[in-house]
Amino acid sequence: MRLFPRGYPSRMRQGFTLIELLVVIAIIAVLIALLLPAVQQAREAARRTQCKNNLKQLGLAIMNYESSFNQLPMAAVWTINATSSNVGTPTYGQGWGQAILPFMDQANITNSFDMTQPIWSGAVNQSLIAKSLPAFKCPSTPDIAATSTTWLASPLRGSPSSGFNPPADIVVPSWGRADYIVLCDVRSPLYKDLPNASTQTRHGMWYMGDTNAAAVVSSTGIALTGASFDGSPKIAKVTDGMSNTIMIAEKAARNQLWEKGMQRTASNPDADPSGSSDYLAYLSNQNNYAGGGWADPNNVEWLDGTNRNGMVGSYNSAANGDPSQTNSCAINCSNLTAHSLYSFHTGTVHVAMGDGTVRSISESISDVVLACLITRAGGEVIGEF
Template sequence: MSSVKRHGFTLVELLVVIAIIGILVGLLLPAVQAAREAARRMSCSNNFKQIGLGIQNYHSNYKQLPTHGTGTQPGVPDAYFRTSTQGNRYRLSMLVPILPFIEQQSLWEQISNPNAQRTDGDTMAAVGTPTNPWPPMGPTPEVIQYIPWTTEVPTYRCPSDPGFGLPALGRTNYAACLGDSCWRLYFGPYNNDRTAKPQGAVLQAQAAHRGFFKPLQESKFRDILDGLSNTIAMGEIISYLGDNSIRGQVTESAANSSAPGVSLTSIRDNPSVCLPLINPQRPRFWDPTYNMISRRLFARGYRWADQGPFFTGCLTILPPNREICGPYNTLGTTLIATMSSQHTGGCHVLMGDGAVTFVSDSVEAGDSTAGSVWLNGTGAQIPGSPSPYGLWGSLGTRAASEVVDEAL
């Protein structure tokens, strides 16, 4: 009787094959992840280019840049930080008016026309208010029931950033460059209620607002005396993930007040004043001593429609991916609004001519403890002074006669 000889893998052979496959996967996975990040980084750059083209087309149509701090005032003016459903107190970012120029015409139509729809699905009439309560250009940007302010605009998001959902409204990863001075970024040449132009506020704005975008003021390409290709128009920022990151949130004490040594004037005079508050074991995070709970609504990139530096502003003071620094309870009126990204080693910037480039964390940034230029500064801080923040600072100023001769 003949026997049938069976062919197959032995257990040892099978284990060897599995081990080889595991090794190959381990070798290939970093390459796959790197390829995916390269694709996301390319997509992020393309988003920025589309925004840059939108700015160019806006200027071509209206002969000015989109104003960073625009909108409407309710019938009875009040402090800019007061919530209103009848106007937005000129708190809209430059990302709002360029919507029609980045293929977001339908969203622009919702904003520019009155409507009664709410985020929760009701109409305002159903909850006992007039039929069309939302005015043209909408309420103040923190009103969560206004659907456009909660809408995620794909062009305003970097694919590498995982931030999503509440407590943020519509997030953004692209912010207007406001220059190399942190002083009074929220006020422009106006009073607290944005209705008057006192001489002191005008002088403060003229001295400190040195960037491509001037808060609450009209600006044109002709104002960029250093040249569009030498001036940063916008920078990349992360959106806060609720993780106590130094790039997404400011510090505060357990008593819901500013952390030690942090005040409006201290960050103006030393942008690195928050360095001692960073966790030495985890240098991308604040020391756990500081309680962030009450600041959860005021964080990086949380409202694309809000012109506050917390949400849509950036500065060329500290180099990319350094800490943001500001005092508690100011809504970002004076803030070291640092650029940042989820890419390795730096972040994207949009130049005034529409070019997008990647800037390294190690960019030459001068003296990070030098004070910002402002009206009453002394020495290197007086109006018209060159940027104290080296190449990085000079890229953020529009008219300081600091032309960059080298490629980034």
């Protein structure tokens, strides 16, 4: 029995037409295009929050250390086996990151170190310093599981270090990454416009002495000459006020070299536009001194600025073409050691102030204001920033 006469058109749909399918796909694509930037912004906001939380944890650990020992941890300590005046080999080194581990619920790592040999020597110590500790890593930084240092020269920064040798037993330690650093002072030309510029007023919270601002050095052999060290960094020396002085700052992706969001390597065709050998010297310094590990004693430095385009020093002076731009940027232009704070947050870096508050500092901040925030006893009146 037929329900419909022969030839009666069926009302059942057989599926989407090609045009309808393309319209649906186009609508979905538009929705994704609208939602994706919002999702990315939300993720970066979460990463920024985590980064600030890391700085807060580190700041609290430092202040707990101060409460226990009545002084801040020393930024870096080196022991040298000096064979003659200022000539010798490092036998021990410790940075502030290692010193505060017990106050970060990481006492088990501290207790596991073999203190009979340098932290960069021996299977036990090498495995410990290579551990990845989340509190030292900003989640916005491209993932670097560990950072290595090739000590082809003395790892000590400043003077007296010219006669020192690299460690004898191992020259390529691998460190768990640290995206945060402490600052010992401000140097020329960044500090030249300070209201009360002098050798003394440029000192930062982590200043360690007149002849080697970044470390305290002792000798197990012949006494060192020309050395004046401050092994007692106390809060009382921060006369500008703890809320006005930077305690910890972002310095991401070391010991790689980054300039304005681009990683630079010896094989990068954009890395050395002038063909100067100076660039390779800067790359070598980054590898030797950048202090990109939480246990690396070199995770402390001074600040003196870089070019606005991110390229640093004489290797780019001709290409830069504008003398007024030389060494006039100290935020997010380059992560080259001693030149600029650096993060992968757009337009800003995070810092922990001495009172424990975490602040965001814009790339557009005045160099003078930034220098004032680093110094501990400059007597400047900063105001809002």
